[in-house]
Amino acid sequence: MRMDHTMQRSKFLTGHRTDNWWIEPVLVLLGLSAFLAYATWAAFQGNHYYSISYLSPFYSPLIYIKSGVAGAAPLWHSLLGEWPSWWPGFLPASPALLILIFPGLFRFTCYYYRGAYYKAFAGSPPGCAIGVIPQKNYQGETWLLIFQNLHRYTMYIALLYIVILGVDAIAAFVHEGIIGLGVGSLILVLNPILLGLYTFGCHSFRHLVGGGKDCFSCSRSGAMQGIYKKVSWMNSNHKLFAWLSLCWVAFSDIYVRLVSMGLISDWNTWGV
């Protein structure tokens, strides 16, 4: 039964709020747009993604490597060897293009980002108690956006990426067989930590480790509730870790790129 509305519906972007409600969606719009622009540019470069023993997280894991490219990783780093001949010529031979889609999908379907970009990009709603972009028949996440329900599968792949980037972080402490330390090592070690705090706080992960259960005391060990509580803490800070990990992964690529291009020097114990 429809409600009899006396009050008129608000027009798009209008409402009676007098506070600065628009600041957060504008920051989200600018932040995500800047990240998308930089990540796309960096992914299409296909060069300067490796230096000393630092591998940019945008390019890891390296499935194929095109040798001879400036700032490319050595061929032994590649999982499947030299760049394949079947790769379409109109696309640059960039290892990032093979792998970035997976963490990208994880973030795209993330519950936090969904809420944030529906507000910032789709105006649905632009702010709380602010008029939405008019839609004839709002469908929410039931029709075109039904694929958002596959978030848990992207999360499984994201968990694998934490392991891969963890291995990269350890490798960043070894150069030509010598264990050492550089600014790049510290940057790359922080990367899987922040990604871990973000991914293990994912709502789907929380559901997997106990959220889907009605009874914690029914499990054989008491471990489930302990894990659930820790995951819930990370989940309550999901927004913070989403942004920190997003910014850090971009910063890591920028750092490796600048070192690889010779525009900055890395302070390290190897003296390179």
Add this chain to the structure above:
Amino acid sequence: MTKLRHFEIWRGDKQSGQMVSYQTEVGEGMVVLDAIHQIQSESAGDMAVRWNCKAGKCGSCSIEVNGVPKLACMTRMNDYQNDEVISCRPMKSFPVIKDLVSDVSWNYRQNKRIKPFAPKSRDKDGNYRMFQEDIDRVQEFRKCIECYLCQNTCHVIRDQQKEDDFVGPRYMIRLASLEMHPLDTADRIPEIKSEYGSGLCNITKCCTAVCPEHIQITDNGIIPLKERVVDRYYDPIMWLKRKLFSGKKS
């Protein structure tokens, strides 16, 4: 020490209405509801405002203060600048009865649609047993005072006019409290997906933002329900697991 403050209050009924200006002296510690009552006694004896406990626990005085859904009794006047005009409107999502009072009976009808609590059999000694760790989550939802600020701010109801298809955040929380209850045996997942409209929520967290009890409506209630819907309808591995083992509630 008091200060003269300027108010704009919506006056009207189902047919029509307008914003009317008032001025009143506001003293230290006053909340918006105090100021409204003062205006009522000084210059607008026929102004309607619903209230009861004045302690943020009955959920009666829900209005929109400067466009933000709030409890009038918990909104302090010193949250606003001294020269700021305070506007008070009835909740936009519900039909107006008079002035600041809206008809929230649509919410009661949603409540009646929900399959009630269906506890499992008692233990042999005639008691029910459950552990604190199993009801921690449900207890958060029991804090709800049914102020309907979340229902009012939810754009699915407020702007998208989907009140026939979505029960709203308050009742998603009620559904979560039933679905997560360790003693409950009823299965509401098919209704949560189809009749109650979990898929219409696009998790923008406005309901959480306005909740005076600080219930994490989206993170702890709606999203876990959405995940349970995914278990049932969108996850092929869970489907296989159910086929191989059982379809019982976990």
